[in-house]
Amino acid sequence: MDLTLIVALVIALALFFDFTNGFHDTANAMATPIATGALRPRTAVALAAMLNLVGAFLSTEVAQTISGGLIRGEGSHVSITPPLVLAGLVGAITWNLVTWLLGIPSSSSHALFGGLIGATIVGTWQLGSIDYGVLLGKIALPALLSPLVAGLVAFCATRLAYSITRRSDGLPDGRSGFRYAQIFSSSLVALSHGTNDAQKTMGVITLLLISADLQPNGQPGPQWWVILMCALAIATGTYAGGWRIIRTLGRGLTEVKPAQGFASETATAATILASSHLGFALSTTQVASGSVIGSGLGRRGGQVRWGMAGRIALGWLFTLPVAAVVGGATALIARLGTAGLIIDLVIAVVVIVVVFRINARRRVTSEHLKVLAEAEVAHTAALTISINRQPKHPHDHEGAPQLKQGAGQPPILPAGLPSRPPGDPERQANREPESGPNEEAAREPASEPQPARERGPGRQNGEQR
Amino acid sequence: MIDWLAFVQVLVAALVGAAVVVSLYALGLRMLAVAGRTPYVPPAEFEEAITPFSPEKSRRKVKRVVKARKKNPYSPAVKRLALVAAYILFVLSGAVVLYGIYLMVPYFHAG
Numbered sequence: 001m002d003l004t005l006i007v008a009l010v011i012a013l014a015l016f017f018d019f020t021n022g023f024h025d026t027a028n029a030m031a032t033p034i035a036t037g038a039l040r041p042r043t044a045v046a047l048a049a050m051l052n053l054v055g056a057f058l059s060t061e062v063a064q065t066i067s068g069g070l071i072r073g074e075g076s077h078v079s080i081t082p083p084l085v086l087a088g089l090v091g092a093i094t095w096n097l098v099t100w101l102l103g104i105p106s107s108s109s110h111a112l113f114g115g116l117i118g119a120t121i122v123g124t125w126q127l128g129s130i131d132y133g134v135l136l137g138k139i140a141l142p143a144l145l146s147p148l149v150a151g152l153v154a155f156c157a158t159r160l161a162y163s164i165t166r167r168s169d170g171l172p173d174g175r176s177g178f179r180y181a182q183i184f185s186s187s188l189v190a191l192s193h194g195t196n197d198a199q200k201t202m203g204v205i206t207l208l209l210i211s212a213d214l215q216p217n218g219q220p221g222p223q224w225w226v227i228l229m230c231a232l233a234i235a236t237g238t239y240a241g242g243w244r245i246i247r248t249l250g251r252g253l254t255e256v257k258p259a260q261g262f263a264s265e266t267a268t269a270a271t272i273l274a275s276s277h278l279g280f281a282l283s284t285t286q287v288a289s290g291s292v293i294g295s296g297l298g299r300r301g302g303q304v305r306w307g308m309a310g311r312i313a314l315g316w317l318f319t320l321p322v323a324a325v326v327g328g329a330t331a332l333i334a335r336l337g338t339a340g341l342i343i344d345l346v347i348a349v350v351v352i353v354v355v356f357r358i359n360a361r362r363r364v365t366s367e368h369l370k371v372l373a374e375a376e377v378a379h380t381a382a383l384t385i386s387i388n389r390q391p392k393h394p395h396d397h398e399g400a401p402q403l404k405q406g407a408g409q410p411p412i413l414p415a416g417l418p419s420r421p422p423g424d425p426e427r428q429a430n431r432e433p434e435s436g437p438n439e440e441a442a443r444e445p446a447s448e449p450q451p452a453r454e455r456g457p458g459r460q461n462g463e464q465r
Numbered sequence: 466m467i468d469w470l471a472f473v474q475v476l477v478a479a480l481v482g483a484a485v486v487v488s489l490y491a492l493g494l495r496m497l498a499v500a501g502r503t504p505y506v507p508p509a510e511f512e513e514a515i516t517p518f519s520p521e522k523s524r525r526k527v528k529r530v531v532k533a534r535k536k537n538p539y540s541p542a543v544k545r546l547a548l549v550a551a552y553i554l555f556v557l558s559g560a561v562v563l564y565g566i567y568l569m570v571p572y573f574h575a576g
Contacts (some may be wrong), residue, residue, distance in 0.1 A: 037508020058570045145472055153479045157487040164491035166497070171533040172526070177494045177504035181558070184487075189564055195569050262490070266483045273565050274478035278471050375559075 003082070006341065009207055010086045013348065017089050018231035020096040021108040024054065025197060026103070028268070028288035029190035035250035037230040038182035041241070047095050047183075048190040049239035055163035055194020056202075056231030059391040060221045061276075063206060079114070083341055084123040090348045091115030091327030096320060097355040103244035103252070104315040107199055108284035112281045113139055114323030116204070121324075137371045138280065143316065146271065147290030154267035154291035158298025161259040168360020180433045185265035190238075192272045193284050198234040202226050207461040209294040251288065254296025264288075264295035286316060296455040389415035482565070496549035496551035500544045501537035506528045 029051075030044040039047065092108070092115035099106040117135070165173045203220040209215040209223075216223070222230075227333040250256065255265070268284075268291045275282045289312055330347070333340045497504055507523045537544065567573050 001529065014473045031575070040509045043509075055569075058572070061571055149472075149476050149479060152476070153483050156480060160484055161487050161556065164488060165494050171498075171536065172503050174494045174498050174503040174505070174530075176506040176508075177497070178490070178524075179506040181490050184559070184562055188562055191566065192569055259491075263483070263487050264559045266486050267479065268480040269538045269565060270482035271475065273568050274482065277568050278475055278476065278478075319500075330505045458490070 005207035018233035031249035048348035051190040052194035053235035065204035087330035088116035091326035115327035118324030118327030146148035150290035151294030154294030157263035260295035264291035493554035500547035
């Protein structure tokens with residue numbers, strides 16, 4: 001196959017990866033402000049998209065690290081070829097799409113690195129083609145420590161925010177004022193995401209151009225059209241909004257109040273800024289998740305759903321290896337030559353189409369956040385209590401309760417929501433932190449297997465009550 | 466090979482940075498309360514928010530806030546001072562955030 005054609009195809013795939021990166025990571029910045037009602041979902045993703053676009057133009061340091069760092073060159077030439085970049089991208093995209101479908105906030109960067117590492121090892125048949133020192137020191141260890149650091153910072157920040165605004169006289173404390181601050185702190189996170197993540201794709205495309213001898217000599221950084229296209233791709237992806245992951249981060253881990261949201265966003269931004277200033281490329285996703293957990297621990301009466309947290313951590317653990325295996329397998333096929341490349345592309349397209357079809361069947365949009373809220377408030381109206389559990393797709397229940405609303409169908413409630421006494425609107429609208437364990441258990445309905453009696457078809461359809 | 470010192474640096478820098486921003490803003494809110502201007506910011510329109518919310522609850526909260534403002538025990542001078550302090554604190558908090566953006570863009574400081 002013509003080299004230029006391959007390069008063009010790989011660039012297209014890289015931009016698609018950038019797109020998935022965008023909607024995978026919208027949640028990092030915008031899950032908490034959406035959760036506390038500081039911003040409307042559509043406003044939030046539009047803001048994040050804009051800031052990602054701007055952020056992509058602000059810095060190219062990370063891009064240069066990728067195009068000249070992780071994968072060792074032989075002499076002046078890097079050992080990676082366009083087909084290998086393609087294989088790596090297929091691995092990364094596959095993992096990103098699958099985790100998005102499951103609503104797991106996993107690191108897009110780790111997926112990318114994993115895919116490239118797997119492809120390089122298979123492509124060169126040399127385990128030594130990867131700089132393991134860089135892998136351990138710059139990727140694996142920060143991945144382990146960054147959620148802890150962010151969590152600790154968010155914990156302290158939350159404690160501070162609450163203790164400073166606490167009033168002993170029982171009068172309103174004005175903590176809802178943190179909503180304004182959240183707009184700014186989440187914007188800062190979105191901007192820093194733009195300066196980091198768009199560049200990863202720029203780095204890959206530059207790596208590709210270098211390997212194909214298409215990069216102008218003596219220019220280590222990405223070219224202007226690469227920057228522009230990557231910025232647009234990530235902004236579009238961000239605007240598309242990964243609602244599944246937003247739901248997980250916004251309410252799957254802990255119930256977020258404005259003060260907590262502000263504290264966790266500030267902690268995320270501070271950790272990312274401090275680390276990138278000192279030369280670590282942290283995963284924004286892991287930092288953001290760590291912050292949310294930390295802020296959940298920091299509030300009195302705040303509860304963290306450790307089952308969910310564990311599932312997310314498990315996802316992180318698998319990110320790099322799985323992407324590497326997929327990337328390696330794809331690289332293995334690519335060794336067949338042109339036919340192999342075509343097979344790879346077909347596989348990539350099939351994966352993308354299948355995932356989007358599954359998504360279309362069980363769509364989660366900003367509307368679903370609304371349905372969830374309405375469902376809880378409408379609860380005293382004794383609408384059907386039901387679970388939307390279809391055993392065929394158990395994984396779709398990762399994260400917050402899966403709620404679908406068909407035409408003319410009342411909102412379906414997660415099973416086990418405790419019956420609140422009717423005529424107690426205060427209680428239904430005002431879900432205070434002091435809520436008992438009963439309510440807590442109710443808010444994590446999807447993770448527990450439900451009794452079979454509630455799984456009957458009659459209960460799945462809201463109209464058959 | 467592993468730069469532990471850098472990790473500690475990241476932790477300390479992030480901790481200090483976040484603590485400063487959050488403290489400044491929280492102190493600002495506190496001062497607003499002292500000044501008799503306890504804010505109440507309702508969540509974005511109920512239909513789209515994750516946080517369950519109703520207009521009645523919003524009205525109740527506003528009522529409480531207004532009542533609390535009347536009960537304020539401080540003298541007018543103290544209130545004025547607190548209000549000025551609150552705005553200064555908010556501005557400082559914003560300045561620290563701007564410094565964060567400054568750090569983010571190598572163009573400003575890499576030279």
